[in-house]
Amino acid sequence: MIRRIVTLAIVFALVGCATYAPSIPANYSGPKAKLEDSATTYGSSKADFFVVEEIDGAKVDNSLNETFRRNQGRGMSMTPYFIDRPLIADKAVKIGIKGRTHFAAPIQELAGTVYQVKGVVEFTPKTDGIYIVRGEFAEDHSAVWIEDHATKQPVGQRVEVKGSAKLGFLEK
Numbered sequence: 001m002i003r004r005i006v007t008l009a010i011v012f013a014l015v016g017c018a019t020y021a022p023s024i025p026a027n028y029s030g031p032k033a034k035l036e037d038s039a040t041t042y043g044s045s046k047a048d049f050f051v052v053e054e055i056d057g058a059k060v061d062n063s064l065n066e067t068f069r070r071n072q073g074r075g076m077s078m079t080p081y082f083i084d085r086p087l088i089a090d091k092a093v094k095i096g097i098k099g100r101t102h103f104a105a106p107i108q109e110l111a112g113t114v115y116q117v118k119g120v121v122e123f124t125p126k127t128d129g130i131y132i133v134r135g136e137f138a139e140d141h142s143a144v145w146i147e148d149h150a151t152k153q154p155v156g157q158r159v160e161v162k163g164s165a166k167l168g169f170l171e172k
Contacts, residue, residue, distance in 0.1 A: 021058035023085035031089035033125035035146070036132045037063035037082055044077045045104040048115065050135040050144055052085065054096030060085060064102060071104060078104035089127040096120050097159065099135035099144035114167045117144045119159030131155060139164055 037051040051062035063082045071078040087093060098118035103109040115137040125131060135144035142165035145158040
């Protein structure tokens with residue numbers, strides 16, 4: 001009986017572990033670009049994150065996940081942690097992006113306003129280009145997009161929500 005319980009516990013623990021694909025194949029040696037996440041912080045307990053979720057349909061790790069992992073157990077305080085990833089340059093790519101409000105503690109999220117916008121943007125990164133996921137939230141309009149770091153111009157289409165992008169209580 002104990003063996004069965006331990007086995008089930010291990011299975012459930014492993015199911016809860018997320019696995020993420022690399023943004024480029026391990027043996028790739030061609031031209032590359034870089035794609036960074038970003039956030040707008042509001043004190044030590046709240047931030048709006050703008051992150052990459054998928055590259056060509058494969059789930060990838062992002063700064064929202066990294067911030068969550070590194071801040072567990074810190075109560076009502078968090079420090080954002082940012083990651084970036086390489087992209088294959090000079091080849092069209094579909095990037096799943098998301099903007100989401102994140103609080104340090106789950107109770108803050110339940111009681112506070114959480115915005116979320118997500119969608120897919122397609123563009124062709126240039127060799128040695130640096131790109132950043134950006135976004136904005138407002139009561140009547142919210143958006144997330146990818147921006148060229150050098151020109152500060154969007155690449156691909158903006159993902160926009162006209163009206164409120166607030167999540168309901170059960171969506172948080």
